Amino acid sequence: MQPILEVQQLKKYFSTQKAVDDVSFRIEKGAIFGMLGPNGAGKTTLIRMITGIFFPDSGSIIFDGKSFDPSTDIAKIGYMPEERGLYKKMKIGEQALYLARLKGLSKAEATEKIRYWFQRLEMDTWWNKKVEDLSKGMSQKFQFVTTILHEPSLIILDEPFSGLDPVNANLIKDEIFRLAKNGSTIIFSTHRMEQVEEICDHIVLINKGKKILDGTVKNVKQEFKENLFEVGFEHKAGETSANSIFEVTEQKDQSLILKIHEGFKPHDVLQYFLSLGQEITSFRELLPTLNDIFIKLVEGTPLAREFQPLSSSS
Amino acid sequence: MNKIRLIIEREYLTRVKRKSFLITTLVVPIIIMAFYAIMIAVSISGDTKTQSIAIIDDANLLDGKLEMIKNDKSIYHFIQDESEQSFKSKYKQEGYQLFLYIPQFHDSTLPRIKLHSQASVNLIVKSNLEKIINRAIENKRLKAAKINPELYKSIKAETEIENIIDSRKGEKKGIAMLAYAVSFIAGILIYMILLIYGTMVMRGVMEEKTNRIAEVIVSSAKPFELMLGKIVGIGAVGLTQFAIWVVLMLFLQLMIPLFFPELFQHLSDPALATASLPETGAGTMAEIIEGFRSLPLMLILFSFVFYFLAGYLLYAALFAAIGSAVSEDQQEAQQLIFPVMMPLILGFVMMAKAVNDPDSSIAVFGSLFPLTSPIVMMGRITYGVPWWQLILSMALLVITFLFFTWMAAKIYRTGILLYGKKVTWKEMWKWLVKKG
Numbered sequence: 146m147q148p149i150l151e152v153q154q155l156k157k158y159f160s161t162q163k164a165v166d167d168v169s170f171r172i173e174k175g176a177i178f179g180m181l182g183p184n185g186a187g188k189t190t191l192i193r194m195i196t197g198i199f200f201p202d203s204g205s206i207i208f209d210g211k212s213f214d215p216s217t218d219i220a221k222i223g224y225m226p227e228e229r230g231l232y233k234k235m236k237i238g239e240q241a242l243y244l245a246r247l248k249g250l251s252k253a254e255a256t257e258k259i260r261y262w263f264q265r266l267e268m269d270t271w272w273n274k275k276v277e278d279l280s281k282g283m284s285q286k287f288q289f290v291t292t293i294l295h296e297p298s299l300i301i302l303d304e305p306f307s308g309l310d311p312v313n314a315n316l317i318k319d320e321i322f323r324l325a326k327n328g329s330t331i332i333f334s335t336h337r338m339e340q341v342e343e344i345c346d347h348i349v350l351i352n353k354g355k356k357i358l359d360g361t362v363k364n365v366k367q368e369f370k371e372n373l374f375e376v377g378f379e380h381k382a383g384e385t386s387a388n389s390i391f392e393v394t395e396q397k398d399q400s401l402i403l404k405i406h407e408g409f410k411p412h413d414v415l416q417y418f419l420s421l422g423q424e425i426t427s428f429r430e431l432l433p434t435l436n437d438i439f440i441k442l443v444e445g446t447p448l449a450r451e452f453q454p455l456s457s458s459s
Numbered sequence: 460m461n462k463i464r465l466i467i468e469r470e471y472l473t474r475v476k477r478k479s480f481l482i483t484t485l486v487v488p489i490i491i492m493a494f495y496a497i498m499i500a501v502s503i504s505g506d507t508k509t510q511s512i513a514i515i516d517d518a519n520l521l522d523g524k525l526e527m528i529k530n531d532k533s534i535y536h537f538i539q540d541e542s543e544q545s546f547k548s549k550y551k552q553e554g555y556q557l558f559l560y561i562p563q564f565h566d567s568t569l570p571r572i573k574l575h576s577q578a579s580v581n582l583i584v585k586s587n588l589e590k591i592i593n594r595a596i597e598n599k600r601l602k603a604a605k606i607n608p609e610l611y612k613s614i615k616a617e618t619e620i621e622n623i624i625d626s627r628k629g630e631k632k633g634i635a636m637l638a639y640a641v642s643f644i645a646g647i648l649i650y651m652i653l654l655i656y657g658t659m660v661m662r663g664v665m666e667e668k669t670n671r672i673a674e675v676i677v678s679s680a681k682p683f684e685l686m687l688g689k690i691v692g693i694g695a696v697g698l699t700q701f702a703i704w705v706v707l708m709l710f711l712q713l714m715i716p717l718f719f720p721e722l723f724q725h726l727s728d729p730a731l732a733t734a735s736l737p738e739t740g741a742g743t744m745a746e747i748i749e750g751f752r753s754l755p756l757m758l759i760l761f762s763f764v765f766y767f768l769a770g771y772l773l774y775a776a777l778f779a780a781i782g783s784a785v786s787e788d789q790q791e792a793q794q795l796i797f798p799v800m801m802p803l804i805l806g807f808v809m810m811a812k813a814v815n816d817p818d819s820s821i822a823v824f825g826s827l828f829p830l831t832s833p834i835v836m837m838g839r840i841t842y843g844v845p846w847w848q849l850i851l852s853m854a855l856l857v858i859t860f861l862f863f864t865w866m867a868a869k870i871y872r873t874g875i876l877l878y879g880k881k882v883t884w885k886e887m888w889k890w891l892v893k894k895g
Contacts, residue, residue: 160889196678198876224678228878230671235473243469247462247679291675 147210149174149299149330150195155204157190164190166354167204172332172347174298177325179345179362180334181435183443187354188334189227192301195332196224209298220249223297227304227334229288231276238272241291248295255294262290266316281308289317293324300324301332306340318344338436348435352443366432369441372405374414377427390417402431462680463688470663470692475699484700488707510584513538513555515546518563518570520595531587547575559588566603569596638841639814641754645837646810649766653803653833656697657774658796663689664782664875665792673875682872686783687864690775697771754841762840765853770833773860774799780867783874784882795882806831813838827852829859866891 151171157164165187172178182188193199195206197215206213209221232240238259245255263269266286276284285308293300302321306314321344325331333345341348342362350358358365374391377400390409395402405414411428418425433441474480510533514521525535536555538546543560550558557576564570572592574580601608664686667673676685777799785792809831813822817839825835826844832852836844873890874882 193876198674198677198682219678222678224675226671226674226678228671228674230667230673230675232473232666232672233670243465244675244679246465247676249461288675 147174148172148207149176149209150332151207152191152195153205153207155191155194155206156202157187157194157199158202163354165194165201168351168354168356169204170349170356170359172330174330175325175328176346177321177331177333177344179341179348180332180351181336181338181341181348181439182351183336186351188351189303191351192224192226192303192332192334195299196222196301220295221298223248223292223295223300225288225292225300225302225305227307229285231284231288231291233277234275236272237268237274237276237279237287240276241287241294244291245294248297250295258294258296259290262294266290266320282310282313285309286313286317289320293320293329297329299330299332301334303334304337305333306335306337336439338434338439342435350439350442357442358438362435365435365438369433369438370430371433373431374403374405374411375427375429375431376401376403376414376418376425379424379426388417390414400427463684463691466676466680466685466688467692467695470689471695471699474659474693474696480696480700484703485707488704488711492708492711509534510557510581511536511555512557512559512584512588513546513550513553514559514561515541515543516561517543518561520561520570520592520599522595525591526594528587528590533584533587543573550575551577557584561592566599638754641759642814642817642838642841643810645759645763645840646807646814646834649763649770649837650803650807650810650834652697652701652767653770653774656693656771657778657799659696660690660693660775661778661782661792661796663693664779664871665785668783668786668875668878671878677875682875683868685875686776686779686868686871690772690779694768694771694775701767755843759840762849763837766833766837766856769853769856769860773829773833773856773863774803776860776864776867780870780874780887783871784887786878786882802830803834806834809835810838817842817844823848827855829856832856 148171153169155165155168158166168187168191180188180191190199194201195213197213197219208214208218235243241259242252242255245258246252250258263271268287268290271279271283271287276287279287285305289302289305292302305317305321309317321331321333333341335341345362347361348358348365349356360368373394381399389406390413391403391405393401393403403414405411411430415425415428512533512535514535515538516523521537523537543562546558546560557574557580560573560575561570562572570592574585574588597611598608601611667676667685673682673685680688778796781792781795781799785795806825809821809825812819813825813835816822822835822839825831826839827848828835829852833856836849836852840849870887870890874887
């Protein structure tokens, strides 16, 4: 299937730093794509290039099979920035109408869609309220609606759950799944890893302007697994003598966490314990969480990048 | 184009619908007209009632009779058998508003005449009294010098000089004071428009930046469209407000005579109009109206609208750039705004000079230099400006506003997306020169 978005060797250098430095990836239609990275990694710059706010210094963006043309393609993109922005003194209904019409919807079309979404998310009574009268969570919800009103084929959500209570967060999460199922593609930018594991199919990790990881959540976990297994025992965890198959990294009351050495398989471990006559109640592989992987990859690099002078700018 | 129209519409409607817009639009002309009405009322107030003036003439200067002054409505009574001291305490009870005391005096000196009153005396009444006394003294001295008063009258000259401006359309009367007033008012208006609506643009941009809505909008429309839409939208607000003001002022001006009928009578009375408006130097109301006709009204109106729009576009672009560079801090805005305010204030100062001396080199320079020309040119226009200067000034202004808008767009594009960082002039320069 043709990807909805493909970026190739994208570069954007600012005078004081390389914000995005040779990044390439592709996003399949209908995917929920996680764009991860610490603060200041270059995610926002990358997103701003995809939304047509910035022009890349070099590289190309292919949107829906064609070279990205901001003047027409941004109507098919919905972007909810991390820094939420709404006109505080404007009425909710008028504001939704304005934002939808800016995306090219007619007044009648926009009104109809707004009514549909307001009803769906139980916001009917908000029409004549002003944003300044809404709570943080409410305005968050409203911003989400304005982002997806024009039924964009690519939806970019930067930290969509921050400030939402669990009930509303679940509501939005369900809407995200539903939108993806109906064919929209979602780029989901966050540094809340547990949400990524739950929602995303595919992730890239950006650090210091470079892509340092790219793959499906499952593959990434496999790639970073450390061959750790947890073995549970019927009785107290048995004594293990030094052996060439594995080493114990943690000893618990009724279980052991062990790391299997190169060249051996889980099968060999089981055989070892069976030969000792120990009764095993459970045996499972311990895969790293995305959080572990994130920390492992990013650790040691300062959170916000120091500004580095450029020797030469292209 | 469609997006710009939407943005203009929003900028315009949200402002026009605000209560504060309605209030300022209605209140300002009412305040101005009230001020105007009060000024007129005060200047002739004492005169709306007939004054009774008591006179004790110890010098027998007036000889018991008065030579009437034209349009003098005061009633004079000679009081006998009273001294200044005794009458001073009771003239009010006897129904007089004023009490004039003429002491005895030596022929070669001037008498020390006192006018007693309860409150400060109306200027017209005072000048009428002075005229009466001076004529009486003159007559007395003519008699003493054995000169026939009739002969003296025929000798005395009272010339008034009339200024004629020679233009291609033939002669016309020069109304120096009227031209001065019109120039000054037009200059001040342009100055205020640039300042008020320029800062309105700046605040609008700052609001969008601090609200973070700018990032949402620029993912739908180009930053340039957003900036231009805002500038044009607020300009339209300005034009609307202005049009309402003009209509309201004209309407209120017509209403004034209904509220103060006696005031209107006085104004239509040529002699009194002269007296109550002594500073215009233009003579009667009729002459003022004639003077207005002699001014190049169409040219003034056209120039006003042109400099209003072009000047506004120029300064609005600058203010938009400043607004985009400012992060939340109001104080920072004050610092950045200073270089933009400077030429505005300079223009105002030059304009004040230009109305007095419209062809001085500083006035000519100020009316050509694009940052000051909208204000200064309005200060010169009523006196007649050479065509080449007017055309050059307008051309320079248009070129400059196009250039500044292009420049402002570059700063704006970077500025509105940059949060929480103090921007230096050096950085703004970099945004300006960078490519792409």
